Amino acid sequence: MKLALHHRHRQERIEEALQELGHTFVYVKWDAGEAIGSGADAVLFEFKNILKEELKFLALSRRLRKAGIPVATWCLDLPNIGARKWKLPLLLKAGLVDIFATHSLQGLPEGGRVLYLPNAAWLCSYNQGSVTLEDLRDPAWYTVDVSFAGNIDSERYPEHRHRTDFLKTLASLLRGAGITYRFEDSRHMSFREQVGLIQRSRINLNIGCAADRCGEKSWGLAERCYGIPACGGFLLSDERVHGRDAFVEGEEIVMFGDIDDCFRKILYYTQAHDERRKIAENAHRRVLQEHTYARRMERLLTAVQRVKEQRGSRI
Structure with missing residues:
Protein backbone atom coordinates (compact mmCIF):
# COMPACT_ATOMS: atom_id res chain seq x y z
CA MET A 1 0.00 0.00 0.00
CA LYS A 2 1.15 3.56 -0.69
CA LEU A 3 0.38 6.35 1.78
CA ALA A 4 0.58 10.04 0.89
CA LEU A 5 1.71 12.20 3.81
CA HIS A 6 0.42 15.78 3.95
CA HIS A 7 2.71 17.20 6.65
CA ARG A 8 4.85 20.29 7.07
CA HIS A 9 7.86 18.30 8.28
CA ARG A 10 9.27 14.84 7.75
CA GLN A 11 7.54 12.10 9.70
CA GLU A 12 10.42 9.75 10.44
CA ARG A 13 8.42 7.54 12.77
CA ILE A 14 5.76 6.94 10.11
CA GLU A 15 8.33 6.55 7.33
CA GLU A 16 10.26 3.90 9.24
CA ALA A 17 7.11 2.03 10.23
CA LEU A 18 5.82 1.91 6.66
CA GLN A 19 9.18 0.73 5.36
CA GLU A 20 9.34 -1.98 8.03
CA LEU A 21 5.93 -3.23 6.92
CA GLY A 22 6.88 -3.18 3.23
CA HIS A 23 4.70 -0.21 2.28
CA THR A 24 5.68 3.02 0.53
CA PHE A 25 4.98 6.71 1.06
CA VAL A 26 5.14 10.04 -0.72
CA TYR A 27 4.81 13.61 0.54
CA VAL A 28 2.18 15.85 -1.05
CA LYS A 29 1.04 19.44 -0.65
CA TRP A 30 -2.23 21.20 -1.40
CA ASP A 31 -2.22 20.42 -5.13
CA ALA A 32 -5.05 17.98 -5.88
CA GLY A 33 -3.48 16.84 -9.13
CA GLU A 34 -0.25 15.98 -7.32
CA ALA A 35 -2.07 14.06 -4.59
CA ILE A 36 -4.32 12.13 -6.97
CA GLY A 37 -1.50 11.52 -9.44
CA SER A 38 0.79 10.15 -6.74
CA GLY A 39 -0.92 6.78 -6.92
CA ALA A 40 -1.50 6.79 -3.18
CA ASP A 41 -4.10 4.51 -1.63
CA ALA A 42 -4.91 7.17 0.98
CA VAL A 43 -3.77 10.60 2.18
CA LEU A 44 -2.80 11.13 5.82
CA PHE A 45 -3.12 14.78 6.85
CA GLU A 46 -1.37 16.51 9.72
CA PHE A 47 -4.30 17.50 11.92
CA LYS A 48 -3.01 21.00 12.58
CA ASN A 49 -2.86 21.60 8.81
CA ILE A 50 -6.56 20.85 8.59
CA LEU A 51 -7.44 23.32 11.35
CA LYS A 52 -5.20 26.09 10.03
CA GLU A 53 -6.09 25.72 6.35
CA GLU A 54 -9.69 24.54 6.47
CA LEU A 55 -10.69 26.02 3.09
CA LYS A 56 -7.76 24.40 1.31
CA PHE A 57 -8.50 21.16 3.11
CA LEU A 58 -12.19 21.32 2.20
CA ALA A 59 -11.36 21.65 -1.50
CA LEU A 60 -8.68 18.96 -1.48
CA SER A 61 -10.72 16.54 0.61
CA ARG A 62 -13.63 16.75 -1.81
CA ARG A 63 -11.35 16.11 -4.80
CA LEU A 64 -9.72 13.15 -3.11
CA ARG A 65 -12.99 11.57 -2.04
CA LYS A 66 -14.41 12.08 -5.54
CA ALA A 67 -11.35 10.22 -6.86
CA GLY A 68 -12.02 7.39 -4.41
CA ILE A 69 -8.98 8.11 -2.23
CA PRO A 70 -9.62 7.80 1.53
CA VAL A 71 -8.79 10.83 3.68
CA ALA A 72 -7.26 10.26 7.11
CA THR A 73 -5.73 12.34 9.88
CA TRP A 74 -3.91 11.45 13.10
CA CYS A 75 -4.44 13.81 16.03
CA LEU A 76 -1.92 13.50 18.86
CA ASP A 77 -2.89 16.78 20.53
CA LEU A 78 -6.31 16.39 22.16
CA PRO A 79 -7.43 18.37 24.04
CA ASN A 80 -4.71 20.95 23.31
CA ILE A 81 -5.83 21.99 19.83
CA GLY A 82 -6.28 25.66 20.61
CA ALA A 83 -9.11 28.02 19.78
CA ARG A 84 -10.05 25.92 16.75
CA LYS A 85 -11.36 23.07 18.93
CA TRP A 86 -14.93 23.92 17.92
CA LYS A 87 -14.13 22.84 14.36
CA LEU A 88 -13.57 19.20 15.32
CA PRO A 89 -17.24 18.18 15.72
CA LEU A 90 -18.03 19.90 12.42
CA LEU A 91 -15.19 18.07 10.71
CA LEU A 92 -16.51 14.71 11.89
CA LYS A 93 -20.18 15.48 11.25
CA ALA A 94 -19.52 16.77 7.73
CA GLY A 95 -17.71 13.58 6.81
CA LEU A 96 -14.66 15.39 5.46
CA VAL A 97 -12.36 12.68 6.82
CA ASP A 98 -12.87 8.97 6.46
CA ILE A 99 -10.59 8.14 9.38
CA PHE A 100 -10.02 10.38 12.40
CA ALA A 101 -7.21 8.63 14.29
CA THR A 102 -6.55 10.02 17.76
CA HIS A 103 -4.39 9.29 20.80
CA SER A 104 -7.26 10.27 23.11
CA LEU A 105 -10.96 9.46 22.92
CA GLN A 106 -12.02 12.17 25.37
CA GLY A 107 -15.17 13.79 24.07
CA LEU A 108 -15.26 11.40 21.12
CA PRO A 109 -17.15 8.18 20.42
CA GLU A 110 -14.92 5.31 19.31
CA GLY A 111 -16.15 3.67 16.15
CA GLY A 112 -17.44 5.09 12.91
CA ARG A 113 -14.84 7.51 11.62
CA VAL A 114 -12.95 7.65 14.95
CA LEU A 115 -9.99 5.30 15.38
CA TYR A 116 -8.14 5.04 18.68
CA LEU A 117 -4.45 5.27 17.70
CA PRO A 118 -2.13 6.24 20.57
CA ASN A 119 1.50 7.24 20.60
CA ALA A 120 4.09 4.46 20.46
CA ALA A 121 7.74 3.61 21.03
CA TRP A 122 10.09 4.99 18.38
CA LEU A 123 12.42 2.02 18.42
CA CYS A 124 15.05 3.50 16.12
CA SER A 125 15.84 6.06 18.83
CA TYR A 126 14.58 4.48 22.06
CA ASN A 127 15.78 0.92 22.52
CA GLN A 128 18.00 -1.19 24.77
CA GLY A 129 21.10 -0.80 22.64
CA SER A 130 23.86 -2.96 24.10
CA VAL A 131 22.30 -2.95 27.59
CA THR A 132 20.58 -6.21 28.50
CA HIS A 291 3.14 -0.46 21.11
CA THR A 292 5.45 0.32 18.20
CA TYR A 293 4.82 2.67 15.29
CA ALA A 294 4.76 -0.35 12.97
CA ARG A 295 1.78 -1.72 14.91
CA ARG A 296 0.11 1.70 14.74
CA MET A 297 0.54 1.88 10.97
CA GLU A 298 -0.83 -1.65 10.62
CA ARG A 299 -3.97 -0.55 12.43
CA LEU A 300 -4.29 2.62 10.34
CA LEU A 301 -3.79 0.82 7.03
CA THR A 302 -6.32 -1.83 8.04
CA ALA A 303 -8.82 0.99 8.55
CA VAL A 304 -7.87 2.43 5.14
CA GLN A 305 -8.45 -0.95 3.50
CA ARG A 306 -11.83 -1.22 5.21
CA VAL A 307 -12.87 2.19 3.82
CA LYS A 308 -11.77 1.17 0.32
CA GLU A 309 -13.71 -2.09 0.54
CA GLN A 310 -16.84 -0.32 1.77
CA ARG A 311 -16.65 2.11 -1.11
CA GLY A 312 -16.13 -0.72 -3.55
CA SER A 313 -19.24 -2.49 -2.29
CA ARG A 314 -21.31 0.62 -2.99
CA ILE A 315 -20.21 0.91 -6.62
Missing part, protein backbone atom coordinates in the same frame (compact mmCIF):
# COMPACT_ATOMS: atom_id res chain seq x y z
CA LEU A 133 17.69 -6.86 30.85
CA GLU A 134 20.17 -8.85 32.91
CA ASP A 135 22.30 -5.70 33.30
CA LEU A 136 19.25 -3.81 34.53
CA ARG A 137 18.52 -6.48 37.14
CA ASP A 138 21.75 -5.60 38.94
CA PRO A 139 20.94 -3.21 41.85
CA ALA A 140 24.44 -1.72 41.54
CA TRP A 141 23.84 -0.74 37.91
CA TYR A 142 21.94 2.45 38.75
CA THR A 143 23.45 5.89 39.33
CA VAL A 144 20.32 7.91 40.14
CA ASP A 145 17.06 7.13 41.91
CA VAL A 146 14.56 9.26 39.98
CA SER A 147 14.75 11.05 36.64
CA PHE A 148 12.65 13.01 34.20
CA ALA A 149 13.56 14.02 30.64
CA GLY A 150 11.19 16.27 28.72
CA ASN A 151 10.33 19.89 27.97
CA ILE A 152 10.66 21.91 31.17
CA ASP A 153 10.63 25.40 29.63
CA SER A 154 7.36 26.74 31.03
CA GLU A 155 8.18 30.33 30.05
CA ARG A 156 8.10 29.53 26.35
CA TYR A 157 5.61 26.67 26.67
CA PRO A 158 2.98 27.63 29.28
CA GLU A 159 1.26 24.26 28.90
CA HIS A 160 4.21 22.78 30.83
CA ARG A 161 3.84 25.07 33.86
CA HIS A 162 2.11 22.38 35.90
CA ARG A 163 4.99 20.02 35.10
CA THR A 164 7.71 22.44 36.15
CA ASP A 165 5.87 23.41 39.35
CA PHE A 166 5.33 19.73 40.15
CA LEU A 167 9.00 18.86 39.60
CA LYS A 168 10.16 21.81 41.71
CA THR A 169 8.02 20.69 44.65
CA LEU A 170 8.99 17.06 44.16
CA ALA A 171 12.69 17.94 44.08
CA SER A 172 12.37 19.50 47.53
CA LEU A 173 10.70 16.36 48.89
CA LEU A 174 13.34 14.11 47.33
CA ARG A 175 16.21 16.14 48.75
CA GLY A 176 14.67 15.94 52.20
CA ALA A 177 14.46 12.15 51.91
CA GLY A 178 18.00 11.76 50.58
CA ILE A 179 16.77 10.49 47.21
CA THR A 180 18.90 11.40 44.21
CA TYR A 181 17.28 12.81 41.08
CA ARG A 182 17.95 14.35 37.66
CA PHE A 183 15.35 16.46 35.88
CA GLU A 184 16.57 17.35 32.38
CA ASP A 185 15.25 19.27 29.39
CA SER A 186 15.34 16.60 26.68
CA ARG A 187 15.59 19.22 23.92
CA HIS A 188 19.23 19.66 24.91
CA MET A 189 20.03 15.94 25.05
CA SER A 190 20.90 13.51 22.28
CA PHE A 191 18.85 10.33 21.97
CA ARG A 192 21.84 8.41 23.27
CA GLU A 193 22.02 10.65 26.35
CA GLN A 194 18.29 10.25 26.99
CA VAL A 195 18.49 6.47 26.74
CA GLY A 196 21.51 6.46 29.04
CA LEU A 197 19.59 8.44 31.65
CA ILE A 198 16.58 6.12 31.38
CA GLN A 199 18.69 3.01 31.83
CA ARG A 200 20.71 4.37 34.76
CA SER A 201 17.62 5.59 36.66
CA ARG A 202 15.74 3.36 39.06
CA ILE A 203 12.53 5.28 38.39
CA ASN A 204 11.65 7.27 35.27
CA LEU A 205 8.84 9.80 35.64
CA ASN A 206 6.16 10.90 33.27
CA ILE A 207 4.46 14.08 34.42
CA GLY A 208 2.40 16.21 32.09
CA CYS A 209 1.90 15.95 28.36
CA ALA A 210 2.08 18.47 25.52
CA ALA A 211 -1.54 17.56 24.78
CA ASP A 212 -2.71 18.85 28.19
CA ARG A 213 -4.53 22.18 28.05
CA CYS A 214 -5.39 24.76 30.71
CA GLY A 215 -5.83 22.27 33.52
CA GLU A 216 -7.60 19.73 31.29
CA LYS A 217 -5.50 16.58 31.29
CA SER A 218 -5.28 14.54 28.11
CA TRP A 219 -6.40 10.95 28.43
CA GLY A 220 -3.57 9.88 26.15
CA LEU A 221 -0.08 8.76 27.13
CA ALA A 222 2.95 10.77 26.07
CA GLU A 223 5.44 9.04 23.77
CA ARG A 224 7.91 8.68 26.67
CA CYS A 225 5.45 6.28 28.33
CA TYR A 226 6.28 3.82 25.57
CA GLY A 227 9.89 4.85 24.99
CA ILE A 228 10.96 4.33 28.61
CA PRO A 229 9.83 0.67 28.73
CA ALA A 230 11.30 0.11 25.26
CA CYS A 231 14.70 1.00 26.72
CA GLY A 232 14.11 -1.32 29.66
CA GLY A 233 13.35 1.46 32.14
CA PHE A 234 10.77 1.50 34.93
CA LEU A 235 7.97 4.03 34.36
CA LEU A 236 6.06 5.93 37.05
CA SER A 237 3.44 8.05 35.31
CA ASP A 238 0.76 10.50 36.30
CA GLU A 239 -2.69 8.98 35.91
CA ARG A 240 -4.01 8.85 32.35
CA VAL A 241 -7.30 7.22 31.36
CA HIS A 242 -5.70 5.42 28.44
CA GLY A 243 -2.83 4.22 30.61
CA ARG A 244 -5.07 1.33 31.62
CA ASP A 245 -5.83 0.57 27.97
CA ALA A 246 -2.15 0.33 27.08
CA PHE A 247 -0.85 -1.48 30.17
CA VAL A 248 -2.03 -3.55 33.13
CA GLU A 249 -1.79 -1.28 36.16
CA GLY A 250 0.45 -2.68 38.87
CA GLU A 251 1.90 -5.29 36.52
CA GLU A 252 3.13 -3.23 33.55
CA ILE A 253 2.69 0.37 34.67
CA VAL A 254 2.50 2.27 37.96
CA MET A 255 0.55 5.53 38.02
CA PHE A 256 0.13 8.21 40.68
CA GLY A 257 -2.65 10.65 41.49
CA ASP A 258 -1.15 13.71 43.18
CA ILE A 259 2.31 14.70 44.34
CA ASP A 260 1.91 13.00 47.72
CA ASP A 261 1.00 9.75 45.98
CA CYS A 262 3.96 10.19 43.63
CA PHE A 263 6.35 10.69 46.54
CA ARG A 264 4.97 7.66 48.40
CA LYS A 265 5.43 5.47 45.35
CA ILE A 266 8.96 6.75 44.80
CA LEU A 267 9.82 5.88 48.40
CA TYR A 268 8.40 2.40 47.89
CA TYR A 269 9.77 1.53 44.46
CA THR A 270 13.29 2.82 45.07
CA GLN A 271 13.53 0.05 47.67
CA ALA A 272 11.45 -2.65 45.94
CA HIS A 273 14.07 -3.52 43.34
CA ASP A 274 12.81 -6.96 42.28
CA GLU A 275 9.19 -5.84 42.01
CA ARG A 276 10.22 -2.72 40.11
CA ARG A 277 12.23 -4.71 37.59
CA LYS A 278 9.46 -7.27 37.11
CA ILE A 279 7.03 -4.48 36.20
CA ALA A 280 9.60 -2.87 33.90
CA GLU A 281 10.28 -6.12 32.06
CA ASN A 282 6.56 -6.85 31.67
CA ALA A 283 6.10 -3.39 30.16
CA HIS A 284 9.14 -3.88 27.92
CA ARG A 285 7.65 -7.03 26.42
CA ARG A 286 4.22 -5.42 26.00
CA VAL A 287 5.70 -2.42 24.19
CA LEU A 288 7.74 -4.50 21.76
CA GLN A 289 4.73 -6.67 20.98
CA GLU A 290 1.98 -4.05 20.74
